[in-house]
Amino acid sequence: MTTPPKPAKRPENPRFSSGPCTKHKGWSLEALKGAxxxxxxxxxxxxxxxxxxxxxxxxxxxxxxxxxxxxxxxxxxxxxxxxxxxxxxxxxxxxxxxxxxxxxxxxxxxxxxxxxxxxxxxxxxxxxxxxxxxxxxxxxxxxxxxxxxxxxxxxxxxxxxxxxxxxxxxxxxxxxxxxxxxxxxxxxxxxxxxxxxxxxxxxxxxxxxxxxxxxxxxxxxxxxxxxxxxxxxxxxxxxxxxxxxxxxxxxxxxxxxxxxxxxxETIGGLKGAMARADANAKAIADWVAKTPWVDFVATDPETRSNTSVCLKVVDPEIAALSPESRDDFPRRMAARLEQEGVAYDIAAYRAAPPGLRVWTGSTVETSDVEALMPWLDWAFMCEKQALAKAA
Missing domain, CATH: 3.40.640.10 (Type I PLP-dependent aspartate aminotransferase-like (Major domain))
Structure with a gap:
């Protein structure tokens, strides 16, 4: 059983933490010189x-x-x-x-x-x-x-x-x-x-x-x-x-x-900032729509966040695991992606149900969100394969 091939493209910025959230593209310490x-x-x-x-x-x-x-x-x-x-x-x-x-x-x-x-x-x-x-x-x-x-x-x-x-x-x-x-x-x-x-x-x-x-x-x-x-x-x-x-x-x-x-101000003010978050969330929604193993935690599309996108693993084989193994699965995915330097801090919040949480706020680049999606598939396949080997 061979390891699934890694996606060719990586997010330029792997910081998808829900807080503190990533700096905007182009940020540098030079911005603080007037403090x-x-x-x-x-x-x-x-x-x-x-x-x-x-x-x-x-x-x-x-x-x-x-x-x-x-x-x-x-x-x-x-x-x-x-x-x-x-x-x-x-x-x-x-x-x-x-x-x-x-x-x-x-x-x-x-x-x-x-x-x-x-x-x-x-x-x-x-x-x-x-x-x-x-x-x-x-x-x-x-x-x-x-x-x-x-x-x-x-x-x-x-x-x-x-x-x-x-x-x-x-x-x-x-x-x-x-x-x-x-x-x-x-x-x-x-x-x-x-x-x-x-x-x-x-x-x-x-x-x-x-x-x-x-x-x-x-x-x-x-x-x-x-x-x-x-x-x-x-x-x-x-x-x-x-x-x-x-x-x-x-x-x-x-x-x-x-x-x-x-x-x-450079991205068009408030409307521009909202549009960026909407575009980032849409990139995930488009991927979820065609990906059978994952779904949103939010049950109603009208209430889905465009900043803190929370996901759950719904694959039937994973759902059939023991509660401990089932809950640990998305954490292992997140850890694997962090080891690859592809996505930092995307495990669900500690008090929330186990899953994944990807920050898609206005400082995140849509191209990075799009590049992350194939890596989520890769991590899922890797972890599922690891379970099969251990069985």
Missing amino acids: LLGRNHRRPETKARIEAALHKTHALLKLPDGYRVALVPASDTGAVEMALWSLLGPRGVDVLAWEAFSSDWVTDIVEQLKIADIRALTAPYGELPDLSQVDFSRDVVFAWNGTTSGVRVPNADWIAGDREGLTICDATSAVFAQDIDWRKLDVATYSWQKVLGGEAQHGMLILSPRAIERLESYTPPWPLPKLFRMTNKGKVMDDLFAGQTINTPSMLCLEDYMDALAFV
Whole structure:
């Protein structure tokens, strides 16, 4: 039994990690040479650089008038926690969960904040909760894109325009890649290391006028750590949205973010960034359509992510293996491809069902996705052949 021949073409860039995600093509350390290193982040020059990043973010995302953007600590997680701890409490809460990270927000709201009136609307991996059951007289917490399941909300049509509560959205693997109706969101969060391929540890917090009003009219009953505080004497700290930060940011990472935003401008802005992610996801969808051993985790094509594409092995012979061997099969495929230097970090998230996860965000080249597909077939054949030899 001979080893299957290797595909002739390799991805030029084998980095398909879902976070930190790959840098855009052409990136180099030269892009960071203008970073204001060794300077206090509250000085006029550094504060102006942060403010410029906030303004450019607002413009590129085409945020509505009155929406405000802040740079906050601790990546997307920190931004989400700031929103939950600062805003929740005066109303009941509907929280949606269908994968690992959205489930974390259920845990925080139930076990940490201990809000009494909470409904957790959940669904298994591959599906969405019943969106028609969401009650917008309550505050609603959800992820736009489930990074660990490859399932996203199809649009914002299900969100009430005349809602009474706030919508708080973890949008970290959707911003700059998916079409978001900002007027339906009161809070949105994301991090630089996802769609833009920026550096980690910095979060972005976007607030609507309704969210600002909640901050100024409601005081949570629990203590707020310094890192979460956005008000002073009942008023929102305006400097937070004008380049001031709660703690010290990395000006080196900020410069990398500015380079990522400049890249978005070169590819046609927001529409261009979304089109690149769509093209990358389509390359995988076209391959899946003709490949019998694999399928999407997402059961509904309308909810399939165009950034975190999650796949499962559906070959009948593999499905008939013991649970341990069956679950280990895609991990072995991913390890084999990493050894070949063809694809890094494409095993499913540790808390997700075993499978493969290929990041197809806007910094990924479609040609690299297309080159990867024959290698997935190769790794599948190799692992299946290894099982036959061991039998």
